[in-house]
Amino acid sequence: EPEVTQTPSHQVTQMGQEVILRCVPISNHLYFYWYRQILGQKVEFLVSFYNNEISEKSEIFDDQFSVERPDGSNFTLKIRSTKLEDSAMYFCATTGLAGGPQETQYFGPGTRLLVL
């Protein structure tokens, strides 16, 4: 069964450093999402992306964050200058061809980011 994959599985970084989290969507999926889960808290939506554009973003997704699909396969989330409060599990999710609300989002295994 096709899966969403994410790299790295764990990342430790110093405050102020840039990090890039990578996701490889399920083949033929065109809608992509990032969520984060701070330890012990709810999973929170960050951003959705379609056709090389952000289609929706939450209030969490400020200027420190950016997303892109640089090579037609990977979908990346960049945090420009990490803060302690960015420490969280980051999940990528993808949706099939229709991309509408009826579509199920399939999640990757997550990247655990620790900012020191």
Add this chain to the structure above:
Amino acid sequence: AQTVTQSQPEMSVQEAETVTLSCTYDTSESDYYLFWYKQPPSRQMILVIRQEAYKQQNATENRFSVNFQKAAKSFSLKISDSQLGDAAMYFCAYKGETSGSRLTFGEGTQLTVNP
């Protein structure tokens, strides 16, 4: 804004028994979709079951079924014949027809299965 509430932070069940996890939500939309995701210790989010609000029939997937009460805005998950592998955090999630593509999650319920 839509909200999803899971009032049971923790639940436990004996192996082979049945357990029900509760979820309520608040929305002004008439069309929406509801999901239960499972998050085992590996922390990967795995879809368990989904329900379309326009469908009156409750969804079932093998040992997993839901009790969807649209008027009460309730969406509970029943796990029958519980297995040790069912132990995980379970999240209820909502996605509206007109409110964008984001999933809104509840706080989660940690399920323990006792042998």
